[in-house]
Amino acid sequence: MGRLRDRITGTRYPDSGIAPLPTTGLREALLAINGQDVPFRIRHAFPKEKADLVAEWRVMEPASGSGVSRRQVELRLKIRMRFIPLQREVRTLDEQVQVTWVGDPPKLAVSRESGSGPAPRVSREWTFEKGPDGRRRKVETFRFDSRDMKDPLRNLVLEAGWTWRGVVYRF
Structure with missing residues (x-):
């Protein structure tokens, strides 16, 4: 059961x-x-965050539409880290929040998504352009991958001789 739990977290x-x-x-x-x-x-974490350090990443996806139909999504990813010195362990909690802004000027939309857990968040957008050979090709215009934040943090903790332990509940 321990290995399965480690894999999930x-x-x-x-x-x-x-x-x-x-x-x-x-x-x-x-x-x-x-x-x-x-x-x-x-x-450094605020007292209400119940952690020692917090890694934060805020990204605004490119806006789509114009005028009243304009829509833009803001992604916020937080990794809260708490040090457990006796076990040489860093307990982490991933939080993801997605907020949608609509209209011009932007106003907060009713839809808001949030979640916690170790699942990676990946968001990409592409456009089609005419290539040098005259054929259409797909070009990436926006990329967000939560592993770009988590991997360097986790690798540094492991190289320091500590355990990186994910939790799926609030600590």
Whole structure:
């Protein structure tokens, strides 16, 4: 049952033989990701978030339509991380919120979706253009993949000798 639960929650264990970093070293390493070329940011959590660090990514999909029929979707992905020093474990909770804005000027639409869990969120849009050979080809104009945020965080935690444990409920 343990392996199945680990697979469902996205739990990963570090390789054996890696000396774990202290909690402060891991926290500093995660916060240092902010200085690199990443589309998200990592910050200290607010008290109500019940976490130590939060990684956030906000993306606006390209708008479609014009005037009153204009529609734009805002995607927000949060990964809340709580350190459990005794077990050398980082417990994570993924939150995804999708908000739809309509009209010009944009107003919040009634539809709003949210969810939690380790499932990846992928969103892409393409257009068709005429290629140099005169044939139509598909060109990607927008791309959002939550793994672009989660993978670097998880890899850093594992390289630090800590366990990355996903949870599917609020901690």
